[in-house]
Amino acid sequence: MQEFRLTVGPASFRLLSEWKKPLNQMRELYAEYPAADIPDFTVRLEAVNALRRFIRPSAAINGDYMLPDAAPLPIEQGLLALEMGMNLQMALGWRRQMILHASAAERGGKALIMTGESGSGKSTLSALLGINGWRFMGDEFALIDPVNGEAVPYPRLISLKNEAITAMQDGAADIRFGPLMKATPKGDIRHMVPPADAIAQMSKRANPALILFPRFGHDPAIRDMPPSETFMRLTQASTNYVALGEQGFEALTGLVQNVPARALDYRSGEEAMELVEKLWEELA
Amino acid sequence: MTASPEKIRYRAEPSGALLIRPLDAMTLIYHRASGITHMVTEPVPEILEAMAGDALDAAELATRLSETFDLGGADDAAAIIADRLAELAELGLVSAVRG
Structure with a gap:
């Protein structure tokens, strides 16, 4: 899996993806944001099943906190899936504020x-x-x-x-x-x-x-x-x-x-x- | 035999158990034991304050409230207060006292 770490305000994330493209997009858009040593949350973009990685690929959003019925997104929307995953970690897991x-x-x-x-x-x-x-x-x-x-x-x-x-x-x-x-x-x-x-x-x-x-x-x-x-x-x-x-x-x-x-x-x-x-x- | 609702004695949660914040027409009550926030209007804050730490039935509470508030000489004040006390007991803000 590819990895990208970033910090947004007080929260830090480790993003993992089976696909390079959405992570590269995140790297480019978050280029000026600080990296994270010890991330608060992990978000993973994973293929819904092994074949789905290649045929009409679809990404499931997983992480420390998950919604069991969150629908997978087509991989072209991988950037959105990562953002949604980050939001979900904050919404369900953040306690400092x-x-x-x-x-x-x-x-x-x-x-x-x-x-x-x-x-x-x-x-x-x-x-x-x-x-x-x-x-x-x-x-x-x-x-x-x-x-x-x-x-x-x-x-x-x-x-x-x-x-x-x-x-x-x-x-x-x-x-x-x-x-x-x-x-x-x-x-x-x-x-x-x-x-x-x-x-x-x-x-x-x-x-x-x-x-x-x-x-x-x-x-x-x-x-x-x-x-x-x-x-x-x-x-x-x-x-x-x-x-x-x-x-x-x-x-x-x-x-x-x-x-x-x-x-x-x-x-x-x-x-x-x-x-x-x-x-x-x-x-x- | 079940006691008449107006004869049941209640005790309010001790003052340290509740955080009470009057806002405008509404008052917020945070119940520490349950972690639940209640948003209430009169006469709930007045009832809780009047009860202080005592076990009172509806008639005794009506007498106590009438010292501060004009209850309009209502004959049914005790019955109305008994209803409110029963509701507050369901919320856990007062408890029925046995015996």
Whole structure:
């Protein structure tokens, strides 16, 4: 098996694959990320059976933590399979911080946390902020330190879906992208390498100052969200709230008591950016 | 013979067993023994506070609550509180006291 080791924020991974191509793609896209001596997690891409390695090859995602019914992906989507495997290890195995299924960006030492359903646009918004004067901290997981409440960056590759792919391709000239993967289980997907400052500062934490619940495709509107509703939504957005026990409770109550939260409806990235800037000005 | 619900005495979990955080209209209660977070509204936090460390039945608790809160002279206060106590017992936040 081929091997590639990398570190993303506080977590480190050992990726193993029976195929060279997806690992080479990962090596290229994660070139600026530090290597890992002692990895926290291992992710393996393995042939579903021996013949499948050669005939219509299909890769099963295995690792320290696994979903028994995770469907194998065609090997052309091996890069996506590795990313999914890394996400799974974090979601099921990470205990050092509270994990929120959320994106995050930093400005002036303070962090904006954005969470929402798939399709809410949280990933695209964090990518847009990252090329417009903010430091991108992550598009998938916001990690909250249970001791001091700080947001810990997890700037993995940005996973752009469907229309967001063209929007970002047109947005900036010097962005590096992975291969376009069409018709994956999550639609068309193309990974984007985070801006250089996001990678260079992946150990630099920030205090959360605003929590947003973006929702794409609705007339622009901003709604105050009371702490109890924020709490309830964030427990649903956390993959390890229950596992962290009392620490998780203290971390999450601290977050919702100290940080303002708003629901944000928008129709375009441009509109969302304007509203985010306005709210940041008022509240952060 | 089963005791009438209003005659059952309950004791709240000791104060150290619960982490209580009022937020807005809702209050969060983390139950250390079970690791479960409960999101409750009034009168649950008020009931738990009024019970302090004592074993009380619904009528005794109604009397105690009426010292602080206006129960509206409701004759059925004890019956309502008995229902709430039974619910809290199911959540493990109070326990029925035998004997």
